Amino acid sequence: MSKQLTLEQCMAFLNWQWDSNRRPVRSQIPLTKTAVTISRETGAGGHAIAVRLAECLQALSPKGSPPWTVFDRNLIEQVLEDHHLPARLAEHLPEDTSSQLDDILDDLFGLRPDSWTVVQETAETILRLAMLGHVILIGRAAAVVTARLPHVLHVRLVAPFEVRVERVQADRKLSRKEAEEVVRREDRGRARYWKRYYGADIADPLLYHLVLNTGRLSCEAAVAVIVQALRAGPASGGA
Structure with a gap:
């Protein structure tokens, strides 16, 4: 359930979508x-929830429907390909680990495309997908x-700190101490990414359905709730 999808799988999804010879298929969603x-x-x-959700949605879709595909860390590979960036830049594109100081130093000394450009290119790829x-x-x-986009359902997953550290x-x-530091560091990095580039609070419940x-x-219960929400359709006007 936790397997990482490969770039080849992502490209299989995109190739299906871009095949102009296929006729659109009515989905049960x-x-x-x-x-x-x-x-x-x-x-x-x-x-894990995203992968299981993709499996469930695929099972609910008629035969011949496009594959439901998860874009997580592999989204970086898609961004690099879309914008013809060298693969070595992947290590410089985390949303959850780099500090603001890292961004400033990289921007100043030209160690990579400036962070605002990379974020814009990432947003373009997200919108296209x-x-x-x-x-x-x-x-x-x-x-x-x-x-x-009114057809997009937005989900936020949370859990108590102790539960997340144990996972x-x-x-x-x-170690326990290492896990606590990872949870804090990645949560801070993601919140900073939202705040710096979009002026948004990642924890704002009004941003999500x-x-x-x-x-x-x-995992199964969470997936069932998301599927039910998709069946009902996102609220008018999006999040």
Whole structure:
């Protein structure tokens, strides 16, 4: 369930979408170009829930429908390809670890394209994928980027700090202290990314259609709630 999707799988999705010889297929989900954004606290289970959600939505779609595809860390590979950037830049494009000082130094000394340009290019890729539909976009402030698209459902995943630390400790084979630091550092980095580039508060519940506590809900229960929300359709006008 936690397997990382490859760039080849992502490209298979894009190739299907861009094949002009295929006729559009009616989906059992109300909006045929529906997309989902997932914002998550570290350790809240974002990737596992997204992968399971994609499997469920695919099972609900008629045969021949485009594949539901998760874009998480592999979104970086898509950004690099879309904007003809060298692969080595992938290490400089995290949303959850670099500090503001790192950004400033890189911008000043030309160690990579300036951070604002990279964020803009990332937003362009997110918008393109969301407009194609049948995608689940994790992170990168996708809820803000796609806020004006009425067919996109926005989900925020949270959980108690202790629960998240235990998950990170088990998943990444870390000590308790190391896991606590990872959770704090990644949460700070994501919040800073939203604040610096979009002037938004990642924890603002009004930016989302759903805020789910995965300390209370299992992966399957969270997926069931999201699927039900997709069946009902996002509220008019988006988040």
